[in-house]
Amino acid sequence: MxxxxxxxxxxxxxxxxxxxxxxxxxxxxxxxxxxxxxxxxxxxxxxxxxxxxxxxxxxxxxxxxxxxxxxxxxxxxxxxLDTGRTRRRPLRVGHAWSAFGTYTTPLLRRWQERYPDTPLELRRIDDRTAGLARGEVDAALLRGPVEAPGLVTELLLTEPRMAAVPADGPLAARDTLTLADLASQPVMVNTVSGTTTRALWPSHAGPVTTLTVGNTDDWLTAIAAARGVGVTGTSTAAVHPHPGIAYRLLTDAPPLPVHLAWREDSPHAAIPCLVALAHEITAEGGEG
Structure with a gap:
């Protein structure tokens, strides 16, 4: 057969x-x-x-x-089969939890102004490559290391890391926190699309325990319910504010890289335009 x-x-x-x-x-x-x-x-x-x-x-x-x-x-x-329409078909951009952070709205608005014939569609997909490796999107905004084979990546920026703690807990009273401050608490880990692992801490000073979730919504809910604490990037604080969560800067955590990624073998023709516009907006500080 x-x-x-x-x-x-x-x-x-x-x-x-x-x-x-x-x-x-x-x-x-x-x-x-x-x-x-x-x-x-x-x-x-x-x-x-x-x-x-x-x-x-x-x-x-x-x-x-x-x-x-x-x-x-x-x-x-x-x-x-779509070579004559590539510029006109939508550019599907995946993300796992917070898109382009505070730059998302400027990116969408300016793209619409400059490339009205190529709609830009943001799609949240709970997957380490936000659907890119499975062919569900044309490009993806990814945080942390990108190790999937066959992908091209462009570093757009780095984000400081934040602690996410229960808003009514003792850690929320602090202006800044360290990884050691979190180690005595259960740490919530998104094993599907997250970037936090025990490797973020020194081997001799890791968290006492980790609790796993499968998406950002469950991660937020668990922290607000005081089941544990979390580590994320600054974009999460901007895109996912929560009355039950306080976000505090982690002073000793390495920054989180944000990449634009696409498949090497079948790139959408508008990818270079997206890369250029993303760099332009981050250089300007996100103003639309």
Whole structure:
């Protein structure tokens, strides 16, 4: 059996929906046909792409790797058929939690003024590459190190790190904090799209415990409920103010790099314009 583009699209739907049943509904196909497509891919590749049972579905390591390759191939195919309209199709920019921080509104307004024929669409996607590695967006604003293969990155700025603490707790009474001040508290860690790990602290002085969440909303809720504290960039304080959270500057934490990233093999034609405008706005301090 030869593998066709429809097989890749089907697998990506399975991966994104987290199972065969939901993928079949999304694709308007029968569940057995989707299962057969997945099995055919596994036979062709000679590896198991997913561990699945009635109540359990998870991609294997090989499945995650193939997902990236499949998304790249599908995106490249779609781009190849759209060469005459690339400038006019929307430029989809993903982000995991706070877009371009205080520069977001100036970026969107100035882009609309200069490139009205190429809409810029911001999409929040809870994923380490904000959907870029999976082909869901054309570019992404990413914080922290970017290690996904096949991506080109441009450093736009660095953000000071902030502590996020319960607004009614003792740490909120301080003007600034240190990593050591947080180490005695449970530290909330977003394992899906966050940038905070135990490696931020010295090996001999790390937090007593960490609690994991899967997205920014749960991270904010947990800190406001005094389940723990968090570490983030200054953009989070600007984009996600919360009455139950106090943000305080961390004086000894390394700054957080903010990159614009895009796929090397199928860049949107407007990427250079986006890079130039982002640098222009940060140089001006974000004024629109």
């Amino acid at each position: 030869s593998i066709e583009l429809r097989h890749l699209r089907c697998f990506l739907a399975i991966a994104e929906e987290g199972g065969v049943t939901r993928a079949a509904a999304r694709l308007h196909l029968t569940q057995p046909s989707v299962s057969r497509t997945l099995a055919a891919l596994e036979r062709h590749l000679g590896v198991r792409l997913a561990d699945r049972s009635t109540h359990h579905f998870v991609l294997t390591a090989e499945g995650h790797a193939f997902r990236t390759r499949a998304a790249t191939a599908v995106a490249a195919f779609d781009a190849a």
